[in-house]
Amino acid sequence: MSVIGFDIGNESCVIAAARRGGVDVLLNDESKNETPAVVSFGEKQRFFGSAGAAFATANPKSTLSHIKRLIGKLYKEVEEDLKLLPFATSEGPRGGILIELEYLKRKWAFTPVEILGMLFKHLKQITEKNVESVVVDCVIGIPSYFTDLQRRMYLDAALIAGLRPLRLMHDGTAIALSYGMYKTDFSNSGPTNVMFVDIGHCDTQVTLAAFEPGKMKILSHSFDHNLGGRDFDEVLFHHFAAQFNKIYKIDVYDNARASRRLRASCKKVKKLLSAYAEAPLIIECLIGDTDVRGFITRKEFENLSSKLLQRIIAPCSVALQDAGLGVDKLYTIELVGSGSQIPAITKFLKSVFEKEPTRTLNASECVARGCALRCAMLSPSLIVRDYKVYL
Template identity: 40%
Template sequence: MSVVGIDLGNLQSVISVARNRGIDVICNEVSNRATPSLVSFGVQQRYLGEAAKTQEVSNYKNTVGSLKRLAGRTLSDPDLQEFEKKFIAGELVDVDGQVGVKVNYLGESQSFSNVQLLAMYLSKLKEITANEINGPVSDCVITVPGWFTEVQRRAIMSASQIAGLNCLRLVNDLTAAALGYGITKTDLPEDKPRTVAFVDVGHSDYSVAIVSFVKGQLTVRGSAFDKHFGGRNFDAVIAEHLATEFKEKFKIDVYTNQKALLRLMVASERCKKVLSANPQAPVNIESIMDDRDVQTIVNRTDFEEWAAPLFTRTEDTLRKALENAGLTVEDIDAVEMVGGSTRIPAIKTTISNFFGKPISTTLNQDEAVSRGAALQCAMLSPVFKVRDFRVGDICSHPIKLEWTKSPEDEDTEIVVFDNNNSIPSTKMLTFHRSEPFTLEAKYAVPEALPRGINPWLGQYTIKDVKPASNGEPAQIKVKVRLNIHGIMSVESAHTVEEKVVEEEVTNKDGEKETKKTKKLVKTGDLTIVSGTTSLPHNLVDQYTEKESQMVATDKLIMATEAAKNSLEEYGYDMRDKIVGPLSEYIDASVKDKFVEDLNTVVDWIYDEGYDQPKSVYVEKLDALKAVGTPVVERYREAEERPRAANSLREAIQRVTQEAMSGDDKYSHIPAQDKQDIVDRGDRARRWLDEQLAKQEKVPKCETPVLFARDIAKEEEAVVAFATPILNKPKPIPKPAAEESADAPMADADEKKEDAKEEKKDEMDID
């Protein structure tokens, strides 16, 4: 059973698995530990991850990035139009009420929603994982930013379901990093907590979480976010200044050419990374536009001056996180940083100065979140045993319930899950009603949400409500839950009545007596009809079926390409070899025709054979192999036969020498058995000589009469015959006690013989 943690990033994603008593970050098909978060569409198939990255510029209109930023959004979202649209080259459209992208796929214009695009990418991550662990992938934990709202979280959950993943938990990314940090610490205090500030500056957003640790537990105290601050903002700053410089120096305007702008953004990102470790960085872009090459050098001091307003924003979020946690800078014991953009020296310096302490380097900046997610998955999985460690996460956006005022109510709303409320959490609310009523869930502070996100979360109608038996409004208990994913739901509702209940109790004298008490007793469950921001089930089923079809199409295309490549490779390879090393092993009457067929196939592939079904390529390859395979086999036999013959002769010589040697370890073996080994070796040698003589008379272009496998089989037979004989154990010598017991008898026999000799001598004398 797989246990997988996925750090779903806006630029790239990292996958970790729990195995071998640890957490491993796995590599994709090109051995990278992070996979680009891109989906691209072609005339015949989709390209996902690394394959999409290669088409980012050449096929930019049909390549979609910023997948995480699109989750749960609508086309009219002002945040999307102002910030995200400029990072997506494709055309944004409305798909089933969600924002989607129109692309050219399979030769026609098609539109896919953000949930479908996310599902496609998650399917790729699932495939990478399955290839690495050599098994199916099911259970996983996916990380999301702490500021993600319910509609965004539901979009990720739906996407994982469509991709065939069982998401055990959506965990906030910095909570995952904190788990990876705390569970490995053996020196955590038992009383006074150790408080750590976790700072994550990623590609598109900036998060801070203040976390307290005690032995066996972490508790998130507070958090803050800047939803539009990240590495891409620094890329844009560099690109803007380079575009101005290139316009003055080379008289080109990259903003008039989408491909040129994409090339500039790629170069700017590379420049930013170089400047993180060096005082200056060269920028060279070949054929950026109008066949012009451009080059310049960017100094780190200039870059920091250009980006000065961005660095100022860094402190604002830190200050807000401390405020939400109710702490001061002096309360922070350590500062941990994750996210690729935290490598920018000025960001490190700003954060270090704010807290008045050096940055700790306990965590891997790129992989800590993914590793923490895998740990969380292992903790939730029944098949893994993980050190006990409690994770106390919090709600980032307070949630309230509203209802229509009734005579029994003083209020019409209540904040059920306040800011910093623990996750998961359950609340029981009491209402007095005589008829069905409706609860509406909303975010309590809409202005704190990402701009454009609807604060409405759901509507829950409590049905079958009737007055109590005494005619008064029924007392109704409603169970509200904020689940492990950070998603709110009304789980159940039931009526209760105050009834007199008889109970047996023990009095002070130890005697049993019956006592009547008033208790609230459950009298019936109520039906709840809900409407939420989740996708309708029929739409999820439709997306799932569509994804399965596209996966099948991709696999067929990949198999077809593999078959075409195999045919092309065989054609080129055999064409060269048949007039080279294989020339002697093919009949002259067949050779010319075979060479002609090979040339024809190679030419055909680049003509009408360029786009054919898989079966056509397989059929042509089989036809060529029917002629070529026997030729290759004859060549291989000619190469392997001498080696096999030498190996047999060496085996015969070895067992014969051992049998005929005077070595003491073989002294117990009967001479006849040793002679049998010699005779068996002689028979094998004669057989080999006879067969090799026959083979010498067979032309190289004909089927051999002696195969290397036959020689190897004879060698096995010789060794199998000799080994049991040579390994026969020596007889067990008599114990020393028996030898000492026999000694007196031997002496007596010797004395009798001596006496006989004496008598014989005496008789001779007489």
Template identity: 65%
Template sequence: MSVIGFDIGNENCVIAVVKQRGVDVLLNDESKRETPAVVCFRGEAAVPWGQQDPEVQNELKLLPFETSEGKDGGILIHLKYLGEARTFTPVQILAMLFSNLKDITEKNLEIPVTDCVIGVPSYFTDLQRRAYLDAATIAGLKPLRLMHDCAATALSYGIYKTDFSKTGPTYVAFVDIGHCDTQVSIVSFEAGHMRLLSHAFDSSLGGRDFDDVLFVYFAKQFKELYNIDVYSNLRASIRLRTACEKLKKVLSANAEAPLNIECLMDEKDVKGFIKREEFERLASGLLERISVPSRKAMADAGLSVRKIHSVELVGSGSRIPAISKLLSSLYGKEPSRKLNSSECVARGCALQCAMLSPVFRVREYEVQDAFPFSIGFSLDGAQISTGSNSILFPKGQPFPSTKVLTFQRSNLLHVEAFYANPNELPAGVSTKISSFTIGPFQASSNEKARIKVKVQLNLHGIVTVESAMLVEDHIDDSARRG
């Protein structure tokens, strides 16, 4: 049996496996270490349209297919498959992607694969986490844990290091600038132990936003010079975005770069040119946003920048020199790029899978993650007080974690879990999590039954009601007679 780590990126996926001599990244059918996070259907692409949520609308504009709103309020994806119009849910599409990754893994290892750990952004909601688990299960996988991306990166960084201070914790900041998001975590390392102190994020700021700066710049330029409107042509827009992404990488190593595309639109060849200085000026607003989650992570961890031993910079959007310069100014030290920016999450997930698997032996190493949101509970619409407030699992709570609630009821219990602080969530996310109906309970007397309910924030970061039991108050004979 093998233990697998999956990093499901917005653009690409990486598969890692723990073997006797370490962690290997598997090659796909094209002998590449990264597999596109794409499910292909033969047929014509449609123009996207969809839901009213601004974040959803922004995403749908970038996708070459039609969508609609399902009966449950979710998204339905309309595609042509084998000559017929079909409708799929995002979970079904994600399950197809997992199935492909599972096939790649089994071809490499030549054995069946089930156990895995999957990397997810720390800002994922309960609903998104459940969707990942459902999709993986449909694909025949058994996720042992959904692991936060920065936690996986920190594990792949810390488990092999032997030079941590023996007089106290070593604090490291992990900055992950992915294709569509930015995540920052502060981690405390000691011998045989790592503890996540804080998570912060911008769920709508990543490398593609810097690509978009170049896209808008050249789209305007080509309108003026060639009288073509790339916004009106989906194929031209995709080609220009692809060229801008490559141009961004060239600017990472050069002070200036040209852009040339043959037959972009209306059979016209186009040429452009930009200096890195101009690119950084155009992206100044994005660069300012990069510092926000870093400052927030530091504040939530209760640390000053002087306490930070090193800053580890990863992710596909991390190669922009201006970002390194910004982080150097913020933390007072040059960010390190010693980790493989595209593989560290998958490697950390594979290591965690080995630790959780009952059939694999690895060195003793404790991973203690923290949950980024506050979770409260309500009973019949009224918030449940737990001490001085209604928060059952506070922000920064280590998890998995279990709490026991006690109620006195003579009928059914209707309990709801919710995110207690909307300001902690990504924009537009509902505060509702789950609702649970417990009972009915019948006490031995006419009085209300006393019920103990065990609530868990589990290893996946999902809220569950583990059990509910009736507690009988036993009164001995002497008490009765007295």
């Protein structure tokens, strides 16, 4: 019996496998622990992961990404999101989303579930190559705000790929499990309360958990499903788009290829600003023969992002209120997620809650590890130490 955990992100996916020696994060064909959540349709074949992402600039209209964001949504609900995506979409017969493209000299219309099924199939192949056996049983991480329809569609997509999910596990619960399972220094005098703030690509999830030796209890979940790392990217995108329009007299909003290249560069600038106080942005031939240069400091970026930083506090406060806890009852605030690396987030949370957020978990791997641990607890093929999870 396979003991596998899948974390399907908006931009990338992580696979973890529980073995007798512990939990390992599996590497893809490029020896990376993160696989881009991308499916690209070439003229005669499909490309997945890193190979698919490589086609994003050359063939944007047939390169599909951000599928997690579209699962189980009506076309009207995500109309603004769809404007940011380069591929063509239309409204389906029941108000759902259809992704339109040309493949094998034919026009196709795929649903997000079908595309997610293809992605699951690719991840299944990576897993089987690593564990050298057939993979069927697994646990899959999902956001806590998913509706019943979205959960069912995840199950349908897994079924398309030949997988049999034993559980769909909330991301926050998986993070808490990967945090508490191996920790041995919890107090015997009472619960240790930890707030997990997971800032992903397009959402923010907050989970409050109480830990005691040999057990954990989830106290509350809260979220903002429209606040994530991409919003900080967009702040930089709009800043430089306005700057280039003023200096070079070019409008990137009217050019899909230029917009995509600028967004990719803004993401790199954001990462640079996490380590340095200032960062340059240089793009050759952004539109036509026009080379562009820009520059921004971390202080300017923080000022531009001030409203986004304030929004992070709201789900944290809701989680505390729902759990009936005060800030003084918190042991620590654990930051995870691809969007959590911005120093201003740490500084802002500290100023509000008067606690220095910690980063003891691997920000990108903890959900997959927690899902693999849960799968191990459900598996008869592995012996796992007794650990109780109360939801």
